[in-house]
Amino acid sequence: MVSFLLPTVAQASSPAGSGRVPPPGRARPPFRRFLALAYAACFCWLAPGARAQLATSPQPVVRDPLMALMLSQPRIDVESPVQPTATFDPPMAKPGERVTYRVVINALEASIQWPDKLPDTGNLQLEAGAHGQLLAMNGALFKPSTTFNYHVRPKQPGHFTVPAFSVEVYGKAVTIPTAELEVRGDLPAHLPAPAHLQLELEPTNIFVGQAVKARVYSPPHPGSVVQGLAQVQINGEGFIVDAATARPRVEATAPRAGLSGMTYIHEVLLTPMASGRLSAFAQAYSVDNRTFAGAIGTGPSIVPGQASQYTLLDSDPVVFAVKPLPHEGQPEGFTGAVGRFEVQPPQLSTNEVRVGDPVKLTVRVRGEGNLVRLVAPPPPQVRDWQVFAGEQDPNHPQIILAQGATTFTYTLVPLNEKSQATPIIPFSYFDPDQEKYVNASIPSVGITVEPGAVPVDLGVMDQARSSAAPEEKLPVLSDLAREPGLAAGSLVPLQRQPWFPLLQLAPAVAFFGLWIWKRRQQYFEAHPGVVLRRRARRALRRQRRLLGRAARDRNAPAFAAAAVGAMRVACSPHYPAEPRALVGGDVLAVLPETSRGGDTGRVVRRFFEATDGTRYGGLPEDGSELLALRPQLEHLLDHLEGRL
């Protein structure tokens, strides 16, 4: 834009008297300079960088605090080469002893494509145990370490090998090295027992919702060494573990495995949510230097300059039976509390209140059980009070457990001055020892209610309660069906069974047949001669059968009658007339003229004469004459049948 103006400016600045006359309409030199400067200023103003610089004040970049926290964490080392190790712990064991096959890979667990089954290990029956991931600080980076544990109890002495196999890590194939195990019966006695965790549940015969204490013991060590545990987990299905109730501590324990001393115990509350036989096992990382350079030490040791080694240990599964809570006899106010509880006398924030003013009711519940998960009983629906749902104890679960008590706080509003005590709040719990529900309703507390400034409309309250949604009835597992009920040959629907579409052809065939029949009937109605001829042919065949029979029987009268009958029925369609009404002349009229006077005509006349004679007089003495005419008669009948 400026260059466009420059020639104009240059021309304008040419000295006067140079003979050049500026063209009309162009600005004078000072004004052109001003224009050039103005355009340059606008260009600078529109440039993005310049605009930013000319902004009133730069805004500071606000970083998301969570993002800032994440960015401040050390990075995870995923660049180092993957160097897996595979060892047996211990590498030498006695027959029947618990041995752990442990594979450790310095990679993130999510990046490892671990096979569901290990390659063939021969006589070793490896059972999958715990697996977990640990991030350990290594300089400025987090070093990932993933461990997979398998367990075996070899029964026979010998030398066992788990061959090397390939696993995909970060998309590349990595070889897990070979691991060897020596099982001998003559191992020295001073070798310590294999390290593994011990899980105890107290008690083991429990009900759904009953909190039990789960204790994880670290493996014992000689002397006063206490092995700590990190990332303690209890695995299994059908229960939840309250991590907030964890109580790790060091305690003196009874001698175990010939060793006595202090033991690290991780205690936590476990609550089963499903009934049946459940199984749980514990896993944790132990901090020690038993494992270095792929070898297992005989005990905890401190190697100078060696970073702490974390070894994933696990316990044998613990099976425990969980019984379902009985549905029968479940009283009002049961909110899932299982244990032994005692409701202490409730406390009111004040013992004098006006109608419409709120008052706090504090209820303290002591006992043994799942206090942390104790749900306040629902507020009752009473006419004289409006009760709001209780507030849970805001204290930390560990404080609740330490106190052995929890508190609920209800807010009550009196609706009229007739009330002299707070309503009873139904509450009950299930006692696992007595195996029955116990009523522990929160008793009422005396209070003085004075009339309020504004009367409460009880009708509105009643209407609100009545219009409230009814309590949802939870479905339960039904009883068994007494009878099999509606049955079928197969679950496959009829549409997909091969015979059903074919069955649909049956009505189609029936309709088609009906249509054919109807067409035929119409044809016969339009062509009656066809029907007459068909009937004549049928009658002729019948007469010919009679003829044959009479001939065989040498019955001349019957032969003659059958012959005349045959000729009549064969000729009747030509007239049309009733066959019995025809005479010999009618038959001769059907024959060709040349045949009427010949042998054929004589045959016709002869038979008619014979039948007339039989009817009106006697037969001629020689009846065999007629029987001898059979061939000519058959020829005549063939001719007549051909004309039908």
Place this chain on the structure above:
Amino acid sequence: MIGIFPRGFGPRPGWRFRARGSLPLGLLLALVFSSSSLPGFCASSWRDLFQQGRSAYLGGDYTNAAALFRRSAAARPASGTLQNLGNAEWQIQRPGLAVLAWEQACWLNPFNQAARNNLDFARREAQLESPELAWYEVVSTWLPVNWWAWITGVSFWAALGLAALPAFLGLRKTGWQQGAAAFVLGVFLLSVPAHFGVTSRARLGFVLERNTPLRLTPTDDAQYLARLQSGEPARFERRHGKFVLVRTSRAEGWIEKTQLGLICPRD
């Protein structure tokens, strides 16, 4: 022996036969032999299994009860048998098989309220979702599946017959015939969506095993897209080797054939 003894020779007005012996032995043997394949004769066996399963269940032997109910259902699928099978499977903590059995019970008899309640119960307890049904599939759940096939077939041919037979027989069409034909045609048209619903609902299945991996490709080392819960609904799309392509509410992927139980088993 049955013998045919025509009198004389040649064509006769009719045939005559007479049998030797009081009752044809061969016919008797045929009746006895075929009676073993008659449904009435086998009814005692699958009913016996049903009753044995009930006894085992009431005695607390849920595993044996499940096996007996399964055998009874295999011999003759019945709504009550499948309901009990589901109960037994639920007791031995196999929710996938339990949900499948109850769904099959409702497949045969939608009026089985106990099976419906059990499905609600199981889905609430195990936090499972119900299968999403299209409107025509919902219609198909109103009646037993086989009823729709008969309703569609009978109504179609009845409508055709009522409309065409008077013309075939040369009769005058009356008002009631036409009205009946229209009504039956309406029944047919209303049953057609349910007919399609039955066909599409037959592809519905449920995951049988816990944490079933949903694979990206039909291979053993395929990447896992998700983990499916036992009892989760999935629609069968197609098969490839030992894998089947299924569509769930979350994703579409491959699982092993043995990990999916279809309401309507396929060959």
